[in-house]
Amino acid sequence: MTDPNVERKLVEIMRIINESDKPVGARLIADELHNRGYAIGERAVRYHLRILDERGFTKKHGYIGRTITERGKKELNDALISDRFGFVITKIEELMYRANYNLETGKGNVIVNITNIDKNDYDNATDIIRYAMEHGATISPRVGIIEEDTDLDIYVPDGKVALATVCSITFDGLLLNNGVPVVPIYGGLMQMEDYSPTGFLDLISYSGTSIDPIKIFLRRKATSILEAIDTGNGKMLANVRQIPASAAQRATEIMEMAKKEDITGHITVGDPGEDVLYAPIERGKIGIPVMVGINSVAAVEEAGINVDTHPVSAVMEYSKMKKL
Known part of the structure; x- marks a missing residue:
């Protein structure tokens, strides 16, 4: 049986053809697929199309492309109904499982956001990203630079350079892989005053939404990252995960270890069952808010440079990511 991540891409491809x-x-x-938030290249699409052909869901018409069959239309109507709801949290859970970075060996994958930047804007954009990273706006100063002809299964449009930034959900993967049950619960807009977080102004739950909450805030142009860096007062993006209260000490140890590997950005560890920076937390759980890796990209957009960003997009070998 094909894994759920592949199945979801197959369904989306059938939707496009249909x-x-x-x-x-x-x-x-x-x-x-790129427009719909899937970081997948043409070669990978051909692989998925062969699967659909073999199942009888699509029909190849020489070099001009595919059409969907009646069998494919029925499958499209019936398959993965639940995928229309809670898609984001499902995708996050899959990437958390695939994020296998080992803090002791320094090897393994972290979760990344993918941002496509026009080649003409690349130097200015990376200057801003570096500036934001140097001032602690993100969880890691490391990035992956992906050119059009990359061997990675990440789609890069013509005339663009893709930049991979470490996603804050990497924390969740680290916790999970070290025995701490963890659930991402909110993405939100955080108020900064005198260079310190004072509380969430707005929160969107990861559960039950088909669009990543962080991307919603990006579209709203709700941040003031550069202002927060320069004056201490502004709005940054952060998200919240919750863990069992009994795991608080272990989680703190893991996050302290992560700092040595340039993975940081957690704001605080909440108290059991108590709101954390105005974010509601379940009884018996504690909340851990973390600055998101995409803050540096939001700063680029604030400077008037258009970029195309896909949060929580893929996994990448962390050792191959370097500081700008």
Whole structure:
């Protein structure tokens, strides 16, 4: 049986083909998948199309592309109904499982956000990202630079350079892999005063939404990252996870170990069953808010540079990521 992540991509590819009134090729499918938040390249699309052909869900028309079959339409109507709800948390859980970075060996994958930057804007954009990272706006100063001809299964549009920034959900992967049960619960907009977080102004639950909460705040242009860095007062993005109260000490030890590997950004560890910076927490649990890795990218947009960002997008070998 194919894993859920592959199945979800298969369904999305069928949706794209079904929405067209003519055969669709792998390149166009890859472009549309990118628009829908899937970091997947043309080569990977061809792999998925072969699976659909073998199942009888799509039909190949030479070099001009595929159409969906009647069997494929029925499958599309029936398959993964639950995928329309709670998609983000499902994707996050899969990436948490795949994030296997080992704090002792310094090897393994971390979760990354992917941001596509126009080549003409790249130097200015990376200057701003470096500035934000140097001032602690993100969880790690390391990035991965992905060119158009990369061997990685990450789609990079023509004329763009993709920048991978460490996603704060990496913390959740570290906790999970070290025996601490963890659930990401909110993405939110954090008020900064005198260079310190004072509380969440707005929160969106990860559960039951089909769009990443952090991306919603990016679209709203709700941040003032550069202002927060320069004056101490502004709005940054952060998210909250909760763990059993009994695991608080172990979680703190893991996060202290992570600092030595340039993975930081956790704001505080809450008290059992108590709100943390105005974020509600369940009884018997504690909340841990963390600054998100995408704050540096939000700063780029604040400076008037257009970028295309996909939070919680993929996993990448952390040892291959370097400081700008």
